Amino acid sequence: MEYSKCNLKVVQDPHWCISLSNYELFLVVVTDSHTLEFIFTAISSSEDLPEFMSAVILDGQQISYYDSKSRQISHKQTRVKQKMYQFNAHSSGLKLFLFPFTGIHVLQRSLGCDVENGVLKQGFLLYGYNGEDLIGFSKDRLQWFPAIPEAYFLKSEWDKDRMSNKDYKDFLDSKCVEILKKHQSLTIVKSMLLVRLTCLATGFNHQNIKSSWYRNGALLWNKSQSAKILPNGDGTFQIRDTLEIDHADNNNYSCEVERSTVEFGKKFKLKLIFVKGWPFFFSPLLLYPRNRPFEV
Structure with missing residues:
Protein backbone atom coordinates (compact mmCIF):
# COMPACT_ATOMS: atom_id res chain seq x y z
CA MET A 1 0.00 0.00 0.00
CA GLU A 2 1.40 3.35 -1.01
CA TYR A 3 0.47 6.77 0.16
CA SER A 4 1.45 10.18 -1.09
CA LYS A 5 1.51 13.64 0.40
CA CYS A 6 -0.65 16.33 -1.18
CA ASN A 7 -1.22 20.07 -0.89
CA LEU A 8 2.11 20.69 0.80
CA LYS A 9 2.25 24.36 -0.17
CA VAL A 10 1.50 25.81 3.24
CA VAL A 11 1.43 29.43 2.15
CA GLN A 12 -0.83 28.87 -0.85
CA ASP A 13 -3.03 26.16 0.67
CA PRO A 14 -3.97 26.05 4.38
CA HIS A 15 -4.74 22.30 4.25
CA TRP A 16 -2.23 19.49 4.54
CA CYS A 17 -3.29 15.96 3.90
CA ILE A 18 -2.11 12.43 3.34
CA SER A 19 -3.93 10.45 0.69
CA LEU A 20 -4.33 6.73 1.35
CA SER A 21 -6.06 4.97 -1.54
CA ASN A 22 -9.31 6.95 -1.94
CA TYR A 23 -9.23 8.28 1.61
CA GLU A 24 -7.80 11.61 2.64
CA LEU A 25 -7.00 12.70 6.17
CA PHE A 26 -6.59 16.43 6.73
CA LEU A 27 -5.36 18.78 9.38
CA VAL A 28 -7.42 21.92 8.82
CA VAL A 29 -5.75 25.15 9.90
CA VAL A 30 -8.48 27.29 11.43
CA THR A 31 -8.02 31.05 11.14
CA ASP A 32 -8.80 33.37 14.05
CA LYS A 190 -9.66 32.31 27.63
CA SER A 191 -10.92 31.57 24.13
CA MET A 192 -7.95 33.43 22.61
CA LEU A 193 -5.59 31.12 24.50
CA LEU A 194 -7.10 27.98 23.01
CA VAL A 195 -5.69 25.97 20.12
CA ARG A 196 -8.26 24.33 17.88
CA LEU A 197 -7.36 20.99 16.30
CA THR A 198 -9.64 19.92 13.47
CA CYS A 199 -9.57 16.43 11.99
CA LEU A 200 -11.18 15.95 8.56
CA ALA A 201 -11.44 12.57 6.83
CA THR A 202 -13.16 12.35 3.46
CA GLY A 203 -13.88 10.02 0.55
CA PHE A 204 -16.04 7.39 2.31
CA ASN A 205 -18.79 5.59 0.38
CA HIS A 206 -21.11 5.36 3.39
CA GLN A 207 -21.72 6.97 6.76
CA ASN A 208 -20.47 4.03 8.85
CA ILE A 209 -17.57 6.08 10.20
CA LYS A 210 -16.62 7.58 13.54
CA SER A 211 -13.75 9.57 15.00
CA SER A 212 -11.94 9.54 18.34
CA TRP A 213 -9.37 11.77 20.03
CA TYR A 214 -6.39 10.47 22.02
CA ARG A 215 -4.05 12.25 24.41
CA ASN A 216 -0.66 10.58 24.79
CA GLY A 217 -2.26 7.43 23.43
CA ALA A 218 -5.19 7.41 25.89
CA LEU A 219 -8.74 7.81 24.61
CA LEU A 220 -10.41 11.09 25.54
CA TRP A 221 -14.04 10.91 26.63
CA ASN A 222 -16.42 13.84 26.06
CA LYS A 223 -13.60 15.96 24.66
CA SER A 224 -14.70 15.96 21.05
CA GLN A 225 -17.02 18.72 19.87
CA SER A 226 -19.81 16.85 18.09
CA ALA A 227 -18.22 15.15 15.09
CA LYS A 228 -20.25 15.79 11.96
CA ILE A 229 -20.75 13.45 9.00
CA LEU A 230 -21.56 15.38 5.83
CA PRO A 231 -22.07 14.51 2.14
CA ASN A 232 -19.40 15.63 -0.34
CA GLY A 233 -21.68 16.04 -3.34
CA ASP A 234 -20.08 13.22 -5.32
CA GLY A 235 -21.78 10.37 -3.47
CA THR A 236 -19.08 10.11 -0.80
CA PHE A 237 -19.03 11.35 2.79
CA GLN A 238 -16.69 13.19 5.14
CA ILE A 239 -16.36 13.38 8.91
CA ARG A 240 -15.09 16.47 10.70
CA ASP A 241 -14.12 16.53 14.37
CA THR A 242 -12.74 19.42 16.43
CA LEU A 243 -10.89 19.54 19.74
CA GLU A 244 -9.86 22.67 21.66
CA ILE A 245 -6.83 22.59 23.98
CA ASP A 246 -4.91 25.17 25.96
CA HIS A 247 -2.10 26.84 24.03
CA ALA A 248 0.38 25.78 26.74
CA ASP A 249 -0.65 22.12 26.58
CA ASN A 250 2.46 20.05 25.76
CA ASN A 251 0.70 16.69 25.45
CA ASN A 252 0.61 14.81 22.16
CA TYR A 253 -2.80 14.48 20.53
CA SER A 254 -4.01 12.16 17.81
CA CYS A 255 -7.24 11.80 15.89
CA GLU A 256 -8.36 8.35 14.76
CA VAL A 257 -11.04 7.83 12.11
CA GLU A 258 -12.60 4.37 11.92
CA ARG A 259 -14.69 2.85 9.14
CA SER A 260 -16.67 -0.35 9.65
CA THR A 261 -17.62 -2.65 6.78
CA VAL A 262 -20.12 -5.50 6.91
CA GLU A 263 -18.68 -7.13 3.80
CA PHE A 264 -15.19 -7.68 5.22
CA GLY A 265 -16.21 -7.92 8.86
CA LYS A 266 -13.23 -5.69 9.58
CA LYS A 267 -12.53 -2.15 10.68
CA PHE A 268 -10.25 0.28 8.89
CA LYS A 269 -8.47 3.06 10.74
CA LEU A 270 -6.65 6.23 9.75
CA LYS A 271 -4.64 8.07 12.35
CA LEU A 272 -3.36 11.66 12.42
CA ILE A 273 -0.92 12.66 15.15
CA PHE A 274 -0.48 16.27 16.31
CA VAL A 275 2.98 16.86 17.79
CA LYS A 276 3.75 19.95 19.86
CA GLY A 277 6.61 21.96 18.38
CA TRP A 278 6.14 20.74 14.81
CA PRO A 279 3.94 22.70 12.41
CA PHE A 280 2.30 19.52 11.15
CA PHE A 281 3.43 15.94 11.63
CA PHE A 282 1.60 12.95 10.22
CA SER A 283 1.79 9.30 11.13
CA PRO A 284 -0.76 7.39 9.06
CA LEU A 285 -1.87 3.96 10.20
CA LEU A 286 -3.97 1.82 7.88
CA LEU A 287 -5.44 -1.52 8.92
CA TYR A 288 -7.03 -3.66 6.18
CA PRO A 289 -7.66 -7.36 5.37
CA ARG A 290 -4.42 -8.91 4.10
CA ASN A 291 -6.23 -11.34 1.80
CA ARG A 292 -8.10 -8.64 -0.13
CA PRO A 293 -7.18 -5.39 -1.80
CA PHE A 294 -8.18 -2.25 0.04
CA GLU A 295 -11.43 -0.93 -1.41
CA VAL A 296 -13.75 1.97 -0.70
Whole structure:
Protein backbone atom coordinates (compact mmCIF):
# COMPACT_ATOMS: atom_id res chain seq x y z
CA MET A 1 0.00 0.00 0.00
CA GLU A 2 1.40 3.35 -1.01
CA TYR A 3 0.47 6.77 0.16
CA SER A 4 1.45 10.18 -1.09
CA LYS A 5 1.51 13.64 0.40
CA CYS A 6 -0.65 16.33 -1.18
CA ASN A 7 -1.22 20.07 -0.89
CA LEU A 8 2.11 20.69 0.80
CA LYS A 9 2.25 24.36 -0.17
CA VAL A 10 1.50 25.81 3.24
CA VAL A 11 1.43 29.43 2.15
CA GLN A 12 -0.83 28.87 -0.85
CA ASP A 13 -3.03 26.16 0.67
CA PRO A 14 -3.97 26.05 4.38
CA HIS A 15 -4.74 22.30 4.25
CA TRP A 16 -2.23 19.49 4.54
CA CYS A 17 -3.29 15.96 3.90
CA ILE A 18 -2.11 12.43 3.34
CA SER A 19 -3.93 10.45 0.69
CA LEU A 20 -4.33 6.73 1.35
CA SER A 21 -6.06 4.97 -1.54
CA ASN A 22 -9.31 6.95 -1.94
CA TYR A 23 -9.23 8.28 1.61
CA GLU A 24 -7.80 11.61 2.64
CA LEU A 25 -7.00 12.70 6.17
CA PHE A 26 -6.59 16.43 6.73
CA LEU A 27 -5.36 18.78 9.38
CA VAL A 28 -7.42 21.92 8.82
CA VAL A 29 -5.75 25.15 9.90
CA VAL A 30 -8.48 27.29 11.43
CA THR A 31 -8.02 31.05 11.14
CA ASP A 32 -8.80 33.37 14.05
CA SER A 33 -12.00 35.03 12.78
CA HIS A 34 -14.41 37.24 14.72
CA THR A 35 -17.50 39.30 13.94
CA LEU A 36 -18.85 42.32 15.80
CA GLU A 37 -22.36 43.46 14.87
CA PHE A 38 -24.67 46.23 16.08
CA ILE A 39 -28.32 45.41 15.39
CA PHE A 40 -31.00 48.08 15.69
CA THR A 41 -34.73 47.45 15.40
CA ALA A 42 -37.54 50.02 15.36
CA ILE A 43 -41.18 48.88 15.47
CA SER A 44 -44.30 50.93 14.76
CA SER A 45 -47.79 50.52 16.21
CA SER A 46 -46.93 47.92 18.82
CA GLU A 47 -48.18 48.21 22.40
CA ASP A 48 -46.49 45.05 23.64
CA LEU A 49 -43.01 45.47 22.15
CA PRO A 50 -40.53 48.30 22.77
CA GLU A 51 -40.57 51.02 20.13
CA PHE A 52 -36.81 50.67 19.72
CA MET A 53 -34.36 47.85 20.49
CA SER A 54 -30.64 47.49 19.93
CA ALA A 55 -28.12 44.76 20.62
CA VAL A 56 -24.41 44.17 20.22
CA ILE A 57 -23.46 40.71 18.97
CA LEU A 58 -19.92 39.33 19.20
CA ASP A 59 -19.26 36.01 17.45
CA GLY A 60 -22.94 35.11 17.62
CA GLN A 61 -23.26 35.94 21.34
CA GLN A 62 -25.21 38.95 22.62
CA ILE A 63 -22.96 41.12 24.80
CA SER A 64 -25.16 44.21 25.15
CA TYR A 65 -28.84 45.12 24.90
CA TYR A 66 -31.00 48.24 25.08
CA ASP A 67 -34.70 48.95 24.54
CA SER A 68 -36.91 52.02 24.80
CA LYS A 69 -38.97 50.55 27.64
CA SER A 70 -36.20 49.73 30.09
CA ARG A 71 -33.96 52.58 28.87
CA GLN A 72 -30.96 50.77 30.32
CA ILE A 73 -27.93 49.37 28.52
CA SER A 74 -26.56 46.10 29.83
CA HIS A 75 -22.94 46.93 29.09
CA LYS A 76 -20.15 48.86 30.83
CA GLN A 77 -18.06 49.98 27.87
CA THR A 78 -18.60 53.71 27.26
CA ARG A 79 -17.71 53.59 23.57
CA VAL A 80 -20.36 50.96 22.92
CA LYS A 81 -22.94 52.97 24.87
CA GLN A 82 -22.22 56.12 22.88
CA LYS A 83 -22.60 54.31 19.57
CA MET A 84 -25.88 52.74 20.63
CA TYR A 85 -27.35 56.12 21.59
CA GLN A 86 -26.08 57.68 18.35
CA PHE A 87 -27.62 54.96 16.20
CA ASN A 88 -30.81 55.17 18.24
CA ALA A 89 -31.27 58.82 17.23
CA HIS A 90 -30.44 58.16 13.55
CA SER A 91 -32.81 55.22 13.24
CA SER A 92 -35.58 57.04 15.10
CA GLY A 93 -35.49 59.84 12.52
CA LEU A 94 -35.63 57.37 9.65
CA LYS A 95 -38.45 55.52 11.36
CA LEU A 96 -40.61 58.66 11.37
CA PHE A 97 -40.15 58.91 7.60
CA LEU A 98 -40.81 55.23 6.81
CA PHE A 99 -43.74 54.68 9.20
CA PRO A 100 -46.38 57.11 7.90
CA PHE A 101 -49.15 54.51 7.79
CA THR A 102 -51.08 52.49 10.34
CA GLY A 103 -50.19 48.90 11.09
CA ILE A 104 -47.00 47.25 12.28
CA HIS A 105 -43.80 48.03 10.38
CA VAL A 106 -40.23 47.01 11.23
CA LEU A 107 -37.06 48.90 10.41
CA GLN A 108 -33.73 47.18 11.05
CA ARG A 109 -30.14 48.28 10.78
CA SER A 110 -27.04 46.08 10.86
CA LEU A 111 -23.60 47.60 11.27
CA GLY A 112 -20.34 45.85 12.06
CA CYS A 113 -17.14 44.24 10.90
CA ASP A 114 -15.57 40.86 10.18
CA VAL A 115 -11.99 40.55 11.46
CA GLU A 116 -9.57 37.77 10.55
CA ASN A 117 -6.27 37.35 12.39
CA GLY A 118 -6.58 40.86 13.80
CA VAL A 119 -7.08 42.47 10.37
CA LEU A 120 -10.32 43.90 8.98
CA LYS A 121 -11.83 41.58 6.39
CA GLN A 122 -14.97 43.59 5.68
CA GLY A 123 -17.19 46.26 7.20
CA PHE A 124 -20.93 46.40 6.63
CA LEU A 125 -23.80 48.85 7.12
CA LEU A 126 -27.23 47.71 5.92
CA TYR A 127 -30.86 48.69 6.40
CA GLY A 128 -33.88 46.42 6.11
CA TYR A 129 -37.58 47.29 6.07
CA ASN A 130 -40.36 44.82 6.87
CA GLY A 131 -38.00 41.88 6.39
CA GLU A 132 -36.63 43.02 3.01
CA ASP A 133 -33.30 44.64 2.11
CA LEU A 134 -33.66 48.40 1.87
CA ILE A 135 -30.28 50.08 1.32
CA GLY A 136 -26.59 49.42 1.97
CA PHE A 137 -23.46 51.54 2.39
CA SER A 138 -20.16 51.15 0.52
CA LYS A 139 -17.32 52.50 2.66
CA ASP A 140 -14.89 52.39 -0.27
CA ARG A 141 -17.09 54.53 -2.53
CA LEU A 142 -18.71 56.57 0.26
CA GLN A 143 -22.05 55.92 -1.41
CA TRP A 144 -25.36 54.26 -0.63
CA PHE A 145 -26.82 51.55 -2.85
CA PRO A 146 -30.60 50.95 -2.76
CA ALA A 147 -31.90 47.39 -2.87
CA ILE A 148 -35.36 48.43 -4.02
CA PRO A 149 -36.57 51.35 -6.20
CA GLU A 150 -38.37 52.94 -3.25
CA ALA A 151 -35.00 53.52 -1.53
CA TYR A 152 -33.55 55.78 -4.23
CA PHE A 153 -34.84 58.84 -2.38
CA LEU A 154 -32.66 57.80 0.57
CA LYS A 155 -29.61 57.41 -1.66
CA SER A 156 -30.01 60.86 -3.17
CA GLU A 157 -30.16 62.45 0.28
CA TRP A 158 -27.57 60.36 2.11
CA ASP A 159 -24.95 60.55 -0.66
CA LYS A 160 -24.90 64.32 -0.12
CA ASP A 161 -23.98 63.94 3.54
CA ARG A 162 -20.25 63.45 2.98
CA MET A 163 -19.32 64.15 6.60
CA SER A 164 -21.56 61.41 7.99
CA ASN A 165 -20.42 58.98 5.32
CA LYS A 166 -16.79 59.61 6.25
CA ASP A 167 -17.68 58.95 9.88
CA TYR A 168 -19.26 55.65 8.86
CA LYS A 169 -16.14 54.72 6.90
CA ASP A 170 -13.92 55.60 9.87
CA PHE A 171 -16.03 53.46 12.16
CA LEU A 172 -16.04 50.48 9.80
CA ASP A 173 -12.33 50.73 8.93
CA SER A 174 -10.87 51.20 12.40
CA LYS A 175 -13.16 51.89 15.37
CA CYS A 176 -15.19 48.71 14.93
CA VAL A 177 -11.99 46.65 15.03
CA GLU A 178 -10.81 48.58 18.12
CA ILE A 179 -14.06 47.87 19.96
CA LEU A 180 -13.89 44.20 19.01
CA LYS A 181 -10.28 43.85 20.21
CA LYS A 182 -10.95 45.75 23.44
CA HIS A 183 -13.92 43.61 24.34
CA GLN A 184 -12.02 40.43 23.52
CA SER A 185 -9.11 41.48 25.72
CA LEU A 186 -11.51 41.98 28.63
CA THR A 187 -13.89 39.05 28.34
CA ILE A 188 -12.65 36.44 25.89
CA VAL A 189 -9.05 35.98 26.95
CA LYS A 190 -9.66 32.31 27.63
CA SER A 191 -10.92 31.57 24.13
CA MET A 192 -7.95 33.43 22.61
CA LEU A 193 -5.59 31.12 24.50
CA LEU A 194 -7.10 27.98 23.01
CA VAL A 195 -5.69 25.97 20.12
CA ARG A 196 -8.26 24.33 17.88
CA LEU A 197 -7.36 20.99 16.30
CA THR A 198 -9.64 19.92 13.47
CA CYS A 199 -9.57 16.43 11.99
CA LEU A 200 -11.18 15.95 8.56
CA ALA A 201 -11.44 12.57 6.83
CA THR A 202 -13.16 12.35 3.46
CA GLY A 203 -13.88 10.02 0.55
CA PHE A 204 -16.04 7.39 2.31
CA ASN A 205 -18.79 5.59 0.38
CA HIS A 206 -21.11 5.36 3.39
CA GLN A 207 -21.72 6.97 6.76
CA ASN A 208 -20.47 4.03 8.85
CA ILE A 209 -17.57 6.08 10.20
CA LYS A 210 -16.62 7.58 13.54
CA SER A 211 -13.75 9.57 15.00
CA SER A 212 -11.94 9.54 18.34
CA TRP A 213 -9.37 11.77 20.03
CA TYR A 214 -6.39 10.47 22.02
CA ARG A 215 -4.05 12.25 24.41
CA ASN A 216 -0.66 10.58 24.79
CA GLY A 217 -2.26 7.43 23.43
CA ALA A 218 -5.19 7.41 25.89
CA LEU A 219 -8.74 7.81 24.61
CA LEU A 220 -10.41 11.09 25.54
CA TRP A 221 -14.04 10.91 26.63
CA ASN A 222 -16.42 13.84 26.06
CA LYS A 223 -13.60 15.96 24.66
CA SER A 224 -14.70 15.96 21.05
CA GLN A 225 -17.02 18.72 19.87
CA SER A 226 -19.81 16.85 18.09
CA ALA A 227 -18.22 15.15 15.09
CA LYS A 228 -20.25 15.79 11.96
CA ILE A 229 -20.75 13.45 9.00
CA LEU A 230 -21.56 15.38 5.83
CA PRO A 231 -22.07 14.51 2.14
CA ASN A 232 -19.40 15.63 -0.34
CA GLY A 233 -21.68 16.04 -3.34
CA ASP A 234 -20.08 13.22 -5.32
CA GLY A 235 -21.78 10.37 -3.47
CA THR A 236 -19.08 10.11 -0.80
CA PHE A 237 -19.03 11.35 2.79
CA GLN A 238 -16.69 13.19 5.14
CA ILE A 239 -16.36 13.38 8.91
CA ARG A 240 -15.09 16.47 10.70
CA ASP A 241 -14.12 16.53 14.37
CA THR A 242 -12.74 19.42 16.43
CA LEU A 243 -10.89 19.54 19.74
CA GLU A 244 -9.86 22.67 21.66
CA ILE A 245 -6.83 22.59 23.98
CA ASP A 246 -4.91 25.17 25.96
CA HIS A 247 -2.10 26.84 24.03
CA ALA A 248 0.38 25.78 26.74
CA ASP A 249 -0.65 22.12 26.58
CA ASN A 250 2.46 20.05 25.76
CA ASN A 251 0.70 16.69 25.45
CA ASN A 252 0.61 14.81 22.16
CA TYR A 253 -2.80 14.48 20.53
CA SER A 254 -4.01 12.16 17.81
CA CYS A 255 -7.24 11.80 15.89
CA GLU A 256 -8.36 8.35 14.76
CA VAL A 257 -11.04 7.83 12.11
CA GLU A 258 -12.60 4.37 11.92
CA ARG A 259 -14.69 2.85 9.14
CA SER A 260 -16.67 -0.35 9.65
CA THR A 261 -17.62 -2.65 6.78
CA VAL A 262 -20.12 -5.50 6.91
CA GLU A 263 -18.68 -7.13 3.80
CA PHE A 264 -15.19 -7.68 5.22
CA GLY A 265 -16.21 -7.92 8.86
CA LYS A 266 -13.23 -5.69 9.58
CA LYS A 267 -12.53 -2.15 10.68
CA PHE A 268 -10.25 0.28 8.89
CA LYS A 269 -8.47 3.06 10.74
CA LEU A 270 -6.65 6.23 9.75
CA LYS A 271 -4.64 8.07 12.35
CA LEU A 272 -3.36 11.66 12.42
CA ILE A 273 -0.92 12.66 15.15
CA PHE A 274 -0.48 16.27 16.31
CA VAL A 275 2.98 16.86 17.79
CA LYS A 276 3.75 19.95 19.86
CA GLY A 277 6.61 21.96 18.38
CA TRP A 278 6.14 20.74 14.81
CA PRO A 279 3.94 22.70 12.41
CA PHE A 280 2.30 19.52 11.15
CA PHE A 281 3.43 15.94 11.63
CA PHE A 282 1.60 12.95 10.22
CA SER A 283 1.79 9.30 11.13
CA PRO A 284 -0.76 7.39 9.06
CA LEU A 285 -1.87 3.96 10.20
CA LEU A 286 -3.97 1.82 7.88
CA LEU A 287 -5.44 -1.52 8.92
CA TYR A 288 -7.03 -3.66 6.18
CA PRO A 289 -7.66 -7.36 5.37
CA ARG A 290 -4.42 -8.91 4.10
CA ASN A 291 -6.23 -11.34 1.80
CA ARG A 292 -8.10 -8.64 -0.13
CA PRO A 293 -7.18 -5.39 -1.80
CA PHE A 294 -8.18 -2.25 0.04
CA GLU A 295 -11.43 -0.93 -1.41
CA VAL A 296 -13.75 1.97 -0.70
